Amino acid sequence: MSGSRQARPAEKPVLEVRGLSARIAGQEVVHDVSFEVPASGVTAVLGRNGVGKTSTLRAILGLVERSGEVLLDGVRVDGERTDRIVRRGVGYVPEDREVFAGLTVAENLRLAERRAGSGGRAERSGTTAHGTTAERRELVDALFPDLVKRAGQRAGTLSGGQQQMVSLARALLNENRILLVDEPTKGLAPRIVTEVAETLATAAQTVPVLLVEQNLQVVERLAERVVVIDAGRVVHTGPARELLDDPELVQRLLGVSAGETEVAR
Numbered sequence: 352m353s354g355s356r357q358a359r360p361a362e363k364p365v366l367e368v369r370g371l372s373a374r375i376a377g378q379e380v381v382h383d384v385s386f387e388v389p390a391s392g393v394t395a396v397l398g399r400n401g402v403g404k405t406s407t408l409r410a411i412l413g414l415v416e417r418s419g420e421v422l423l424d425g426v427r428v429d430g431e432r433t434d435r436i437v438r439r440g441v442g443y444v445p446e447d448r449e450v451f452a453g454l455t456v457a458e459n460l461r462l463a464e465r466r467a468g469s470g471g472r473a474e475r476s477g478t479t480a481h482g483t484t485a486e487r488r489e490l491v492d493a494l495f496p497d498l499v500k501r502a503g504q505r506a507g508t509l510s511g512g513q514q515q516m517v518s519l520a521r522a523l524l525n526e527n528r529i530l531l532v533d534e535p536t537k538g539l540a541p542r543i544v545t546e547v548a549e550t551l552a553t554a555a556q557t558v559p560v561l562l563v564e565q566n567l568q569v570v571e572r573l574a575e576r577v578v579v580i581d582a583g584r585v586v587h588t589g590p591a592r593e594l595l596d597d598p599e600l601v602q603r604l605l606g607v608s609a610g611e612t613e614v615a616r
């Protein structure tokens with residue numbers, strides 16, 4: 352078919368981060384970080400505990416004090432407020448899931464939908480590169496049948512894995528140019544980790560994902576590319592395969608020995 356991946360114009364990165372630094376409580380925790388996220392697939396951000404992965408995502412969103420450049424589809428957004436960046440199509444699934452515990456699953460999802468017309472150009476026309484609002488809802492229902500069944504259940508009574516699904520579903524209900532997903536498998540049982548990874552793999556076919564992930568099996572399943580951070584700096588970027596096939600490099604960059612699959616959380 353003419354619409355194959357190769358036929359697309361040369362992929363421009365959806366997100367470019369150039370010389371990004373972030374400060375928290377007066378201390379610089381991300382130093383001069385630069386990397387690109389291609390317009391398809393999953394790019395994983397890896398690194399030991401506390402090296403600045405979450406802060407990098409938060410700096411991209413303008414949630415922490417930052418300097419440097421962030422470009423979305425080639426347009427600088429680092430001077431913009433977080434709400435504006437989000438409306439341009441940067442979806443965020445934070446580490447702590449942030450569901451509204453007292454609301455039902457259906458209410459959580461309804462609240463998350465950015466109103467058509469309040470968003471970017473494509474959103475105003477009602478149809479986007481990732482479908483209409485109705486098509487996105489259909490995708491979410493297909494991806495999360497368990498949430499459809501539990502529509503009336505209060506989100507606070509869901510398991511960790513189910514709450515993660517609510518959080519992902521909320522992000523997928525909106526038109527996004529990119530999803531920033533922070534440690535979606537943290538604290539989940541192995542079987543649920545696999546389930547979340549499979550769901551993300553399907554979601555990533557519709558939207559590029561920048562994923563912070565400590566489980567290297569999940570990285571192997573999902574990511575084409577990796578960005579490794581150490582002490583707030585990028586120390587390695589490249590194909591995921593290249594890193595994962597090199598136990599010595601994995602040990603040196605992530606402190607993970609042969610046979611282990613988790614970077615220290």
Ligand SMILES: Nc1ncnc2c1ncn2[C@@H]1O[C@H](COP(=O)(O)OP(=O)(O)OP(=O)(O)O)[C@@H](O)[C@H]1O
Pocket residue numbers: 375376380398399400401402403404405406407616
């Ligand atoms: N609210 C805060 N107040 C003070 N220091 C903070 C705060 N949030 C993060 N930091 C510090 O910033 C640094 C980077 O933290 P960050 O959470 O970005 O790392 P991380 O790589 O995502 O870690 P983890 O893998 O443990 O989630 C750490 O040294 C952390 O202690």
